[in-house]
Amino acid sequence: MRISAKADYALRALIELAQATDGAPLRSEAIAAAQEVPHKFLEAILGDLRKTGFVSSQRGGDGGYRLRRPAEEIQVAHVLRAIDGPLTEIRGGCPEDATYNSSAAALQLVWVALRVNIRTVLEGVTIAQLAAGGVPPEIEKLTEDPDAWRTHWVIR
Amino acid sequence: MRISAKADYALRALIELAQATDGAPLRSEAIAAAQEVPHKFLEAILGDLRKTGFVSSQRGGDGGYRLRRPAEEIQVAHVLRAIDGPLTEIRGGCPEDATYNSSAAALQLVWVALRVNIRTVLEGVTIAQLAAGGVPPEIEKLTEDPDAWRTHWVIR
DNA sequence: CAGTTTCCCTATAAAGTCGATAGGGATCAA
DNA sequence: TTGATCCCTATCGACTTTATAGGGAAACTG
Numbered sequence: 001m002r003i004s005a006k007a008d009y010a011l012r013a014l015i016e017l018a019q020a021t022d023g024a025p026l027r028s029e030a031i032a033a034a035q036e037v038p039h040k041f042l043e044a045i046l047g048d049l050r051k052t053g054f055v056s057s058q059r060g061g062d063g064g065y066r067l068r069r070p071a072e073e074i075q076v077a078h079v080l081r082a083i084d085g086p087l088t089e090i091r092g093g094c095p096e097d098a099t100y101n102s103s104a105a106a107l108q109l110v111w112v113a114l115r116v117n118i119r120t121v122l123e124g125v126t127i128a129q130l131a132a133g134g135v136p137p138e139i140e141k142l143t144e145d146p147d148a149w150r151t152h153w154v155i156r
Numbered sequence: 157m158r159i160s161a162k163a164d165y166a167l168r169a170l171i172e173l174a175q176a177t178d179g180a181p182l183r184s185e186a187i188a189a190a191q192e193v194p195h196k197f198l199e200a201i202l203g204d205l206r207k208t209g210f211v212s213s214q215r216g217g218d219g220g221y222r223l224r225r226p227a228e229e230i231q232v233a234h235v236l237r238a239i240d241g242p243l244t245e246i247r248g249g250c251p252e253d254a255t256y257n258s259s260a261a262a263l264q265l266v267w268v269a270l271r272v273n274i275r276t277v278l279e280g281v282t283i284a285q286l287a288a289g290g291v292p293p294e295i296e297k298l299t300e301d302p303d304a305w306r307t308h309w310v311i312r
Numbered sequence: 313c314a315g316t317t318t319c320c321c322t323a324t325a326a327a328g329t330c331g332a333t334a335g336g337g338a339t340c341a342a
Numbered sequence: 343t344t345g346a347t348c349c350c351t352a353t354c355g356a357c358t359t360t361a362t363a364g365g366g367a368a369a370c371t372g
Binding site for chain 2: 316317318319320321
Binding site for chain 2: 001002003004005008011012015016019034035036052076077078081082086087088089090091092094096098100101103104105106107109110111112113114115116117118119120121122123125129130131133134135139140142143145148149150151152153154
């Protein structure tokens with residue numbers, strides 16, 4: 001699972017917007033500064049988020065960006081799909097379309113099961129929860145094993 | 157999670173080798189034909205699998221490739237890491253190295269939990285199981301919900 | 313030892329993606 | 343009208359992906 005810089009920046013921008021409680025919109029420059037992200041790059045990402053309905057924008061002196069949907073309804077998965085495309089892709093297609101000859105047929109089960117487990121996490125966390133500084137208990141539970149925090153290296 | 161053609165071909169080649177029970181090695185051409193994979197591309201992949209210790213090779217008239225390790229000990233995750241790199245990457249680094257300011261700190265928990273769930277599937281299936289035509293019951297259980305077989309589209 | 317077979321190594325290549333940067337046009341509020 | 347801000351297009355270098363082509367090196371066969 002490769003999370004691009006673009007997707008990471010998009011999530012951080014949405015979290016920042018979710019934390020702006022007062023009515024005033026946030027300028028892209030302010031978001032970029034708060035999250036230490038290249039301003040012009042973030043501008044392009046905010047454009048994508050606007051086209052996909054996550055934020056609305058206003059130009060002019062008091063302009064900026066606002067969340068367009070309640071933060072409680074925006075799942076991490078929604079953002080990743082809008083920015084990076086499908087969560088799970090096998091050779092450029094979706095898992096249920098992967099076809100194998102009989103000797104490798106079980107591979108498809110692996111890809112479908114993999115997608116299920118990816119969805120459990122990414123559809124189980126909302127921008128509102130992240131903006132509040134946490135994740136749901138069932139997700140947090142997954143991180144409690146110390147091994148979860150260790151990299152498993154390639155065997156050579 | 158993006159599974160490249162290369163990784164997919166590598167897994168299918170290893171499954172094919174695991175099913176070759178008699179002592180004779182399998183020629184790359186034979187594997188390519190059985191799995192309908194471009195021969196020259198597969199040759200390069202088999203070279204990678206040899207360098208990473210998954211297979212051994214022999215040249216000459218009766219040459220070909222053999223598994224170098226027991227199929228029961230080769231996890232899908234091992235192959236993907238050797239061919240495609242780390243299972244989970246956030247902006248080019250590992251989840252535990254992702255750093256955020258305090259307002260977005262909870263994102264790291266998402267990435268760590270995500271990696272845990274990815275590992276559960278990919279470290280839970282071996283080449284031997286795939287060659288036998290199935291996956292462990294706890295993995296298969298994940299695929300039983302009909303929704304597991306449906307694509308979740310982007311919300312616009 | 314010659315011939316055949318197979319692996320092995322290097323080069324090439326088109327297309328696409330990623331992570332930006334630059335410049336200026338469009339729009340809005342005061 | 344002015345200044346602020348969003349918005350659009352173009353560009354860029356580096357890298358990755360999915361291959362294809364040609365021939366060298368080694369092993370076995372008779």
